[in-house]
Amino acid sequence: MDRGNLRADKLVALLFAVDGTLADTEEIHRQAFNAAFRVAGLDWLWDRELYHKLLTVTGGKERIRYYLDGFSTDASARSVTDDFIAELHRTKTENYTDALARGDVPLLPGIERLMLEARAQGLRLAIVTTTTPANVTALLDHSFLHDTSDWFDVIAAGSVVPNKKPAPDIYHYALERLDLAASQCLAIEDSANGLRSARDAGIDALITVNRYTEDHDFTGAALILDHLGEPGKPCHVLAGELDPGGLVDTAFLLRLHAHCQAQRAHSG
Numbered sequence: 489m490d491r492g493n494l495r496a497d498k499l500v501a502l503l504f505a506v507d508g509t510l511a512d513t514e515e516i517h518r519q520a521f522n523a524a525f526r527v528a529g530l531d532w533l534w535d536r537e538l539y540h541k542l543l544t545v546t547g548g549k550e551r552i553r554y555y556l557d558g559f560s561t562d563a564s565a566r567s568v569t570d571d572f573i574a575e576l577h578r579t580k581t582e583n584y585t586d587a588l589a590r591g592d593v594p595l596l597p598g599i600e601r602l603m604l605e606a607r608a609q610g611l612r613l614a615i616v617t618t619t620t621p622a623n624v625t626a627l628l629d630h631s632f633l634h635d636t637s638d639w640f641d642v643i644a645a646g647s648v649v650p651n652k653k654p655a656p657d658i659y660h661y662a663l664e665r666l667d668l669a670a671s672q673c674l675a676i677e678d679s680a681n682g683l684r685s686a687r688d689a690g691i692d693a694l695i696t697v698n699r700y701t702e703d704h705d706f707t708g709a710a711l712i713l714d715h716l717g718e719p720g721k722p723c724h725v726l727a728g729e730l731d732p733g734g735l736v737d738t739a740f741l742l743r744l745h746a747h748c749q750a751q752r753a754h755s756g
């Protein structure tokens with residue numbers, strides 16, 4: 489359904505990215521990659537500095553290829569096949585989901601509180617991520633305190649679309665599945681790639697940063713915060729006109745969304 493020209497100003501759904509947005513998982517990803525390389529007998533080692541650069545590319549298999557093409561000193565790197573990368577990535581996913589199953593990856597401040605409240609207020613929720621579906625399941629099963637099995641109308645993850653973030657495909661896919669217009673949604677993202685993906689699908693985005701993304705260019709973001717805030721742990725505005733006063737709640741998101749809609753209407 490083409491809803492591109494529909495003016496629908498009411499906020500209906502919140503669309504959450506995963507890695508670095510729901511939980512600080514990029515370190516777990518990095519360690520899972522390195523463990524997969526070790527098991528395969530490779531001497532590749534991704535330290536934090538290198539991983540920061542590799543995060544330019546979303547998707548684990550794509551990230552390994554990006555490393556081989558631009559960063560590896562291994563002479564045979566170019567001849568590595570897609571099948572070999574896929575096998576390495578399978579091991580990486582096992583390592584990652586095993587780490588989450590150990591249960592020591594907490595959600596970031598405000599995530600579960602906001603989701604609970606938003607659902608109680610009648611907002612719909614979706615997950616929109618480039619990560620592998622099994623990784624999302626592991627996070628939902630092991631890091632949330634509540635049973636989330638009926639929380640998300642859509643879980644859009646991984647390779648269900650041809651082009652991962654920063655392409656808008658995964659957001660287009662989620663909108664189609666939700667049967668909503670972009671103007672009825674707000675994205676919660678943590679990276680420049682995620683922001684571009686959401687914005688190019690016509691969806692405004694609130695950004696929460698982390699150690700891997702705090703230096704990103706977030707031009708066009710609705711608001712940039714350090715996190716969503718919890719009682720006793722207020723969030724701080726890093727850039728933007730509206731201030732949630734220490735805690736992002738549904739009432740604030742309705743206000744932020746209306747503000748973004750008004751700005752879009754103003755700029756034509």
Ligand code: XBP
Nearest residue numbers: 505506507546547548617618619620
């Ligand atoms: C997702 C990511 C992913 C993972 C890798 O971010 O950063 O690329 O690092 O996942 P977001 P796979 O949730 O913001 O879209 O290894 O499973 O591909």
